[in-house]
Amino acid sequence: DTADKRIALSNNYAGNSWRQAMLTSWETVTGQAVADGTVAAADAFTTAENQVTEQAAQIQNLILQGYDAIVINAASPEGLNGAVKEACDAGVVVVSFDGIVTEPCAWRIAVDFHEMGKVQVEYLATRLPDGGDLLEIRGLAGVFVDDAISGGIHEGVSENSQFAIKGSVHGNWAQDVSQKAVAGILPSLPEIKGVVTQGGDGYGAAQAFKAAGRDMPIIVMGNRQDELAWWKEQKDATDYQTMSVSIAPGVSTLAFWVAQQVLDGKDVPKDLTVPFLTITQDTLEDNLATTQEGGVANVEYSLEDAQSVINEAM
Amino acid sequence: MSLLQKPWIWSWIGTLAVCLVIIGISGLGAGTQVLSAALSFGTFFVIVAIGQMFVVTLGPGNVDLSIPACMTLASTVAMKVMGGSSTMLLPGLLIAIAIGTIIGLLNFGLIRLLRIPPIIATLSSSFLFQSTAIWYNRGLRVKPPEPLADFATAKLAGVPLLAILVLVLTVIMHVILHHSLFGRAVLAVGQNSRAASLAGIKVERTRLLTYLTSAVLAAICGFFLAGFSGGAALNMGEEYLLMSIAVVVIGGTSVAGGFANLPGLWGASLFMFLLVTMLNTLGLSAGIRLILTGAIIVGVIAISGRRGRT
Amino acid sequence: MTDRSAIVRLNGIGKSFGAVQALRDVTFHVAPGECVGLVGHNGAGKSTLMNILSGVLSPDTGELLFGDQDLAARYSVAAAKQNGLRCVYQELSLCPNLSVAENARITHPTIRGIGWRRKAATLITTWLDRIFPGHGIGPGDIVGELSIARRQMVEIARAFSATQTPVRLVILDEPTSSLDKASADQLLSFVGRFTETGGSVILISHMLGEILDSADRIVVMRDGGVVAEDATAAFDRARLVREMGSVLAEDAATPTAQARRQTDRVIVLPGENGIPLEVFKGEIVGLAGIGGQGQTDALLTLFAAANGTRNHAEITTEAAFVAGDRQTDGVFPGWSIRRNISIASIRQMVQHWLIDARKELGLAQDWQTRIGIRTEDLSNPILSLSGGNQQKVLFARALGSPAPVVLMDDPMRGVDIGTKQDVYAILKDEAAQGRSFVWYTTEMDELKHCDFVYVFRGGQVVSGLPRHQVTEANILRASFDAAAAA
Amino acid sequence: MIARLLTPHSLRTLLPAVSLAALLAAIFYLQPRTMSYFGLNLLLNLAVPIALATVAQMFILCVNDLDLSLGAFISLTACITATWLHDTPLLGALALAGCVLAYAGLGALIHLRNLPSIVVTLGMSFVWMGIAVLILPTPGGKAPDWIRSLMTLKPALIPFPIIALVVLGGIVQIALMRSAPGVVLRGAGGNPQSVARAGWSILRVKMIMFGLAGLFGVLAGMALVGLTTSADANIALRYTLLSIAGVILGGGEFTGGRISPIGAVIGAVTLALAGSFLSFLRLNPDWQIGAQGAILILVLALRVIINRTAAKS
Ligand SMILES: Nc1ncnc2c1ncn2[C@@H]1O[C@H](COP(=O)(O)OP(=O)(O)OP(=O)(O)O)[C@@H](O)[C@H]1O
Ligand SMILES: Nc1ncnc2c1ncn2[C@@H]1O[C@H](COP(=O)(O)OP(=O)(O)OP(=O)(O)O)[C@@H](O)[C@H]1O
Ligand SMILES: [Mg+2]
Numbered sequence A: 001d002t003a004d005k006r007i008a009l010s011n012n013y014a015g016n017s018w019r020q021a022m023l024t025s026w027e028t029v030t031g032q033a034v035a036d037g038t039v040a041a042a043d044a045f046t047t048a049e050n051q052v053t054e055q056a057a058q059i060q061n062l063i064l065q066g067y068d069a070i071v072i073n074a075a076s077p078e079g080l081n082g083a084v085k086e087a088c089d090a091g092v093v094v095v096s097f098d099g100i101v102t103e104p105c106a107w108r109i110a111v112d113f114h115e116m117g118k119v120q121v122e123y124l125a126t127r128l129p130d131g132g133d134l135l136e137i138r139g140l141a142g143v144f145v146d147d148a149i150s151g152g153i154h155e156g157v158s159e160n161s162q163f164a165i166k167g168s169v170h171g172n173w174a175q176d177v178s179q180k181a182v183a184g185i186l187p188s189l190p191e192i193k194g195v196v197t198q199g200g201d202g203y204g205a206a207q208a209f210k211a212a213g214r215d216m217p218i219i220v221m222g223n224r225q226d227e228l229a230w231w232k233e234q235k236d237a238t239d240y241q242t243m244s245v246s247i248a249p250g251v252s253t254l255a256f257w258v259a260q261q262v263l264d265g266k267d268v269p270k271d272l273t274v275p276f277l278t279i280t281q282d283t284l285e286d287n288l289a290t291t292q293e294g295g296v297a298n299v300e301y302s303l304e305d306a307q308s309v310i311n312e313a314m
Numbered sequence B: 001m002s003l004l005q006k007p008w009i010w011s012w013i014g015t016l017a018v019c020l021v022i023i024g025i026s027g028l029g030a031g032t033q034v035l036s037a038a039l040s041f042g043t044f045f046v047i048v049a050i051g052q053m054f055v056v057t058l059g060p061g062n063v064d065l066s067i068p069a070c071m072t073l074a075s076t077v078a079m080k081v082m083g084g085s086s087t088m089l090l091p092g093l094l095i096a097i098a099i100g101t102i103i104g105l106l107n108f109g110l111i112r113l114l115r116i117p118p119i120i121a122t123l124s125s126s127f128l129f130q131s132t133a134i135w136y137n138r139g140l141r142v143k144p145p146e147p148l149a150d151f152a153t154a155k156l157a158g159v160p161l162l163a164i165l166v167l168v169l170t171v172i173m174h175v176i177l178h179h180s181l182f183g184r185a186v187l188a189v190g191q192n193s194r195a196a197s198l199a200g201i202k203v204e205r206t207r208l209l210t211y212l213t214s215a216v217l218a219a220i221c222g223f224f225l226a227g228f229s230g231g232a233a234l235n236m237g238e239e240y241l242l243m244s245i246a247v248v249v250i251g252g253t254s255v256a257g258g259f260a261n262l263p264g265l266w267g268a269s270l271f272m273f274l275l276v277t278m279l280n281t282l283g284l285s286a287g288i289r290l291i292l293t294g295a296i297i298v299g300v301i302a303i304s305g306r307r308g309r310t
Numbered sequence C: 001m002t003d004r005s006a007i008v009r010l011n012g013i014g015k016s017f018g019a020v021q022a023l024r025d026v027t028f029h030v031a032p033g034e035c036v037g038l039v040g041h042n043g044a045g046k047s048t049l050m051n052i053l054s055g056v057l058s059p060d061t062g063e064l065l066f067g068d069q070d071l072a073a074r075y076s077v078a079a080a081k082q083n084g085l086r087c088v089y090q091e092l093s094l095c096p097n098l099s100v101a102e103n104a105r106i107t108h109p110t111i112r113g114i115g116w117r118r119k120a121a122t123l124i125t126t127w128l129d130r131i132f133p134g135h136g137i138g139p140g141d142i143v144g145e146l147s148i149a150r151r152q153m154v155e156i157a158r159a160f161s162a163t164q165t166p167v168r169l170v171i172l173d174e175p176t177s178s179l180d181k182a183s184a185d186q187l188l189s190f191v192g193r194f195t196e197t198g199g200s201v202i203l204i205s206h207m208l209g210e211i212l213d214s215a216d217r218i219v220v221m222r223d224g225g226v227v228a229e230d231a232t233a234a235f236d237r238a239r240l241v242r243e244m245g246s247v248l249a250e251d252a253a254t255p256t257a258q259a260r261r262q263t264d265r266v267i268v269l270p271g272e273n274g275i276p277l278e279v280f281k282g283e284i285v286g287l288a289g290i291g292g293q294g295q296t297d298a299l300l301t302l303f304a305a306a307n308g309t310r311n312h313a314e315i316t317t318e319a320a321f322v323a324g325d326r327q328t329d330g331v332f333p334g335w336s337i338r339r340n341i342s343i344a345s346i347r348q349m350v351q352h353w354l355i356d357a358r359k360e361l362g363l364a365q366d367w368q369t370r371i372g373i374r375t376e377d378l379s380n381p382i383l384s385l386s387g388g389n390q391q392k393v394l395f396a397r398a399l400g401s402p403a404p405v406v407l408m409d410d411p412m413r414g415v416d417i418g419t420k421q422d423v424y425a426i427l428k429d430e431a432a433q434g435r436s437f438v439w440y441t442t443e444m445d446e447l448k449h450c451d452f453v454y455v456f457r458g459g460q461v462v463s464g465l466p467r468h469q470v471t472e473a474n475i476l477r478a479s480f481d482a483a484a485a486a
Numbered sequence D: 001m002i003a004r005l006l007t008p009h010s011l012r013t014l015l016p017a018v019s020l021a022a023l024l025a026a027i028f029y030l031q032p033r034t035m036s037y038f039g040l041n042l043l044l045n046l047a048v049p050i051a052l053a054t055v056a057q058m059f060i061l062c063v064n065d066l067d068l069s070l071g072a073f074i075s076l077t078a079c080i081t082a083t084w085l086h087d088t089p090l091l092g093a094l095a096l097a098g099c100v101l102a103y104a105g106l107g108a109l110i111h112l113r114n115l116p117s118i119v120v121t122l123g124m125s126f127v128w129m130g131i132a133v134l135i136l137p138t139p140g141g142k143a144p145d146w147i148r149s150l151m152t153l154k155p156a157l158i159p160f161p162i163i164a165l166v167v168l169g170g171i172v173q174i175a176l177m178r179s180a181p182g183v184v185l186r187g188a189g190g191n192p193q194s195v196a197r198a199g200w201s202i203l204r205v206k207m208i209m210f211g212l213a214g215l216f217g218v219l220a221g222m223a224l225v226g227l228t229t230s231a232d233a234n235i236a237l238r239y240t241l242l243s244i245a246g247v248i249l250g251g252g253e254f255t256g257g258r259i260s261p262i263g264a265v266i267g268a269v270t271l272a273l274a275g276s277f278l279s280f281l282r283l284n285p286d287w288q289i290g291a292q293g294a295i296l297i298l299v300l301a302l303r304v305i306i307n308r309t310a311a312k313s
């Protein structure tokens, strides 16, 4: 019984639509859970700046406030270990998701970022049997997720030797930054067949290609609505085909249920995996229809979903 | 004063050098395309940097850190109000400008009434504006009206239309800086605000107008940037914080206050864009790229070495 | 005083700044136990010569002899100090963020270790007491919060204070320009005592009386060269002025007092003890009293009121301000002379939203000739001017503005006698045309040009003296004697 | 005695301490748990690296310069600490010493070429970050054990962060404000010309001040790694603005060598606690970021209220 338990969400960034969707999902699902009396409280906390140090301080404050469990989307997989250790020592359950932490005492709901990179190249291999030149748009230098996805992409390319990465820019997971970086490098690149991305940057890349008057390559999309809408537009106009890989922001709700289960005394393995969200040519319309204008394609999880993820991992 | 002694010349020399390297690597055709892209993107830096320049010229400690938040708030609200409808274009622009005005007034109020040092006043207020933007539409990315997007991306003979307009704005601001009362007042306050006040300059009015200019230009920049990149995002202004300062100082404006120039803003904006592009084109790793970016900036500044000014 | 015994000799010194030849072939020496008076018009090259002597500037040509050794090639501030030379520069040279004692420590590297604060405090207080008894400065006071006069006292005391190397020669570059009469007298009498004990002093001043009273020998400079040099006895006021290149005007203090106090009243500053400060149209009103008794504050209050800040002053017109503390209150260091002049009149230069550059230049040229600013080109930076010429720029700024009231905060600091006479004439002229002046000064000679004088003490007007009552005795009485208020 | 302490003038100098005390009181009221040894420890331990960074920035501000690269520099030193210093202590120590020297060199460059420090440090921030990314492309590394145990020390009675902060403030206060050489260093901020005319080398002063900033930057990086146990290339970017805000909050000014080391430490702690205070308030997530701004404004607004009272009396 967890009716008197209090769970906190520690979030390190709120400055993009993905994080906003994540917070909205959290609010919807946990709000219901609190109303139903499943837990006593489920408060969300966000730091003013996306920094390890601030989040570490935040976690320490949450410990002081006596939360029973802290659900973390971490700014860094290692940098919070000190604070997480303190939380565990104080008897607080720590569940990390999306940005996971490596401290052994915490639970991890991981996305296989490496795989997320690799499937993009594998998809391109099916579409472009003859291969060709690729452009890679990376995230933010020095951040774990960027490194993991890029690692997957490069592994994919080395396994599919018909592809070569001709250019690589950092788009910081933002449309306008990606647009600018791609526009700068594009003139000096040969014909680009495909663009491998990290999500949130596909639309910016498309804009840059359009502005430069180049042939539109296959741009792997993320889950922002504008990316999907652009894809739909192109699909209707020129039968443009691509795919989208991303993480559903609603994974925060899965983490919530996992924390609830741990508090309930259930035996939960420390490492859980969620599949990433894949949208194909066929599921595009359905996903687009359920995605809010300007928002992010999303999935929210229920207690049952969480239980089945746990059981799978057993 | 010979050309080489102009404070802005070094940003242009840097731009030229980087340009030559890019042409050397990718050929003349690619070079001109890169230049066109540089104009497109550099334009946005220039808009905010003009405002930042006037603020920095007010003297030590004056800097506007609320530019990114102002861009975000003004453009998210404007985009949502317009809701993609082209008839709402003008109201949208006016709303963006109104928000810029309010932000400028607020910043100045904090600085003047609460006597908070500008750097902290604008940093603190930027958190408030960012929160307001989040609260207002939770980070949804609303598409700009079609005509706005077309306008923001339009080109005249390969030259971005917006760049031409901002060039006109630059010339106007140049005249204001060097040949108008307001400009004279800003330069005077930046050198010695006590003396300025005793010479009959309305120091506080000058400060107010300066912070207002900065915020309104940031709002306008946000508005057109949203049009250019297909919508307003919560993080759209992030890189404009450092960039607006970098462009101003690399362009030769003195952080000690009292000296400013506008040609340097264009030189520095193009330089910053081309530098990143050049390093991207060279295909270097992120670490090396960052190191070279920094080393080249420091190098350009060190060579230009403004020794005369103490 | 043979040549042999000279502490230092300068031979054939030349120095140019760009096109300006500041010094040409100057020969100069100082003997032990001697006070050398150095006079010359603004921009004559006095400060430049002293900067060379103290190692701040290096000469383009010439010799710098200590004994028989020519040090010109390897001379520096440190070498000057080594040889017992100290300098009180014309512009403030203290650290405003440090306390008085800490500033003393800056020039005395040997004050260190445990208890250094006490040592430094004792040292500077001792010398302050010795030179300016009753100075009222604490060793812990922060210099930036002191009045300009007190800063000057600290700087002078610091220059004379000695720890290990004995002080053999102290250069005083216009030390009295910011001091009131009483403190200036204290300093000069100390200089007398100092030279009696074998020390030497170079005294630069535009107050010729001081030079004639204190110096043993006088050197006159004009346009970068020495034009006369002789024992003091050989000079009188008229000769000094002549050698400097001006003529001594007749004391043209013609009374205009009869008509005064009947025109429009342009200023009222009510006083707590009942004596309001009033200024009428076309009047020159002096503010007297010992330095730092609230005169500058009164001027600032008036200026603020004229600019729309509501306070207890009533002022019916615009006002312009001539700063005395030119470094902090006056000069725009990055601007040309032209811009420094035009700034207070800039609103009148606007045509079609823009500043008319021709009008601006016209104004500057007009005043350059009227007040005699010595420069080749008005586009030169203001800091290329000598101190006195910078002060003239501030005058030109205020006089050139259209403001009917001009507030002047001891504005003649460092202005040479020739120029002073010109300025007095301009003031008279402008007053006759209906301009009013409020003039804080510590100089008796200057008060004689005023139609009415208010004496300040403790931040208040304690006495108002019409022109015929303006005598040294009356002013001193009001300045020191509380009963005079009645 | 009490009456003397409460005059507006002394209030103004005590202002940083007063606002810190008010903030602490509010936190204790909201969350009594923080009033324990354990609570204070958690509340204050991350203030230690911030305070070190603020002191580093203070050295730079003292000579009229501004360091926009401090955050990146601390990230770099954190990366070095978590990698080389852990794996090959000698190499790590050399690299960190090299960092300090590089900072001193920066001071020399800025002085000799008379460069605006803002641009130079802005450029250097890219350089530091680039080196950090090369050393640690992805977050990781491990804090050397001795640093980890130092930072998690549990002395009897008084929590370690409090001791560290007091010692830090005290040492720098004595060295800079009370010692004879400190006077020259501050004087160079107030009027470099005058200090030079007294025979001191401004070049030396700048190199010492930048070197000290580098040293304290290194210490901040090490302390940070001691708390977080590992590093990444972006770990301390925020410290740039935080350190500037801390110095100002503590009563320092941008020019003229007017600084206060104790004030800077207090300012840093105030900033660190402001965040905690807010999280104890449990605000709506939308407004959590804005509230950080509001509290900064509030703390600084105290200043004007007290100044107003001072002006009236
Ligand atoms: N840094 C400089 N750059 C250019 N010209 C200078 C500089 N310093 C002094 N001069 C010029 O050198 C000449 C001598 O100046 P100096 O300051 O020695 O005069 P001064 O005799 O001390 O005058 P004052 O009585 O006004 O102080 C002046 O013409 C002045 O304009
Ligand atoms: N008449 C003008 N038209 C256009 N630009 C001008 C004009 N005058 C000056 N500038 C520009 O203004 C900037 C500042 O120049 P400067 O400070 O020399 O102006 P100024 O009016 O000549 O003032 P001053 O000579 O008093 O300093 C330079 O970039 C210069 O190119
Ligand atoms: Mg002089």
Ligand SMILES: [Mg+2]
Residues within 6 Å of the ligand: C379
């Ligand atoms: Mg000119």
